[in-house]
Amino acid sequence: MSTAIVWLRRDLRLADNPALHAALAAHARVLPVYIHAPEEEAPWQPGAASRWWLHHSLSALDESLRACGARLHIVRGPSLQTLQRLIESCGAAAVYWNRLYEPAALARDRDIKQSLRARGITAHSCNAALLFEPWQLATGEGSPYRVFTPFWRSALTSMDAVACTPAAQRIDMPPMPTCTPLAALDLLPRLRWDRGLAAHWQPGESGAQALLHAFIEQAVHGYKAQRDYPAVTGTSRLSAHLHFGEIGPRQILAALREHAGNDRVGAASSIAPYVRELGWREFSHHLLYHFPHTPTRNFNPRFDVFAWADDGVHAEALARWQQGRSGIPIVDAGMRELWHTGWMHNRVRMIVASLLTKNLRLHWLHGARWFWDTLVDADLANNTQGWQWSAGTGADAAPYFRIFSPVAQSAKFDAAGDYIRRWLPELAAVPAPLLFQPWRDAALLQRTGYPPPLLDLAASRAQALAAYQQLRAQAAR
Structure with missing residues (x-):
């Protein structure tokens, strides 16, 4: 009776799961395995919000597998060595998985496939993503x-x-020793800041x-x-x-x-x-x-000599941006939505990114790393492309001189101010258009406790354009 291992990673579903489908078609018994080895994804191992989601997603998958007569076998440890131990324990002749495309995962999976095949084990990968x-x-x-x-x-x-491939209906597992409890992976925060995430999301298939x-x-x-x-x-x-x-x-x-x-x-x-x-x-x-270098380096190398602002000078500004205290309502609403729910509307993502990389002229990696830790949908490909697009450094990027006006964007896409009022309750009674630029009324700021803006939008825009012109002049020499 042949046995296969299905190595589950970020394919936490039963329907349209090509690796699981292929294993069930070719083998009588299948062991669904999740191996927890976040260090193998360094330097982009999952952030705090992603770990929260992963915990609940694994729990939901285990419940679905149990309905099919199986369960999720969770193990902590290096992937290759763990797979080798599992192969010996259950007598598996094959390992199936769905491909990941991040540079670290690609290199690891290539080595694992070569090692398993060298031992005579079938190693088969599929596209599910x-x-x-x-x-x-x-x-x-x-x-x-x-x-x-x-x-x-x-x-x-x-x-x-x-x-699509059909969903699994019945999975017969080989007998296995006790696995690692999900709680032992320590994916959930010890200080329970995740109540907002739980209120907004239902992880799982x-x-x-x-x-x-x-x-x-x-x-x-x-x-x-x-x-x-x-x-x-x-x-x-x-x-x-x-x-x-x-x-x-x-x-x-x-x-x-x-x-x-x-x-x-x-x-x-x-x-x-x-x-x-x-x-x-x-x-x-x-x-x-x-272009696997792009998570940390500019896609457009011309920006390697761009005059980004000094990190030390803007450390306080970066902290205010992260905390939703920039004094610019649409930006603060987005950053507070992010902190509370682990998600931010895409239009607002572009606005907050433009402010950070263009008005403040802070390197886009500051934003990419913050989003990586706070987004439940933190994805290396999307996060990299999004931040490099906003900064003007990426492929098919927004021109550097396209600098979003938070005031104009608020008036156009949140004209009634409903989004801002939802996330900035201290400004709930402020009428539009003053809601979009409350710094025009000093008494309002004092009364509400809302902070003044961390920069002058017009002046910072002019400085960003001047820095861009300097970059163009350098490139023309």
């Missing part, structure tokens, strides 16, 4: 894409080939499906018009579920197509605006795979 492998799409010259539009145009030509169906029924057809307004539920909020693999992009695409009557994903499709955002996720992974 993406519509297309990062190496699957290339320019006419065979090089990786650096601009989104031609990348997505190429992707759309192959979109109809995407299909069923939570992902519930959000997807709510989005399809209530928001997908208005997505293009509503996605930029942080006070309304205009987005899917599936990013964390996608990162942990509680749902896959193929499942989302299939559900959207079914709802739209098998509408093809063309430019005129009713679901195209949202599917295009899935395309940006694909593009981010494409970039990370082909």
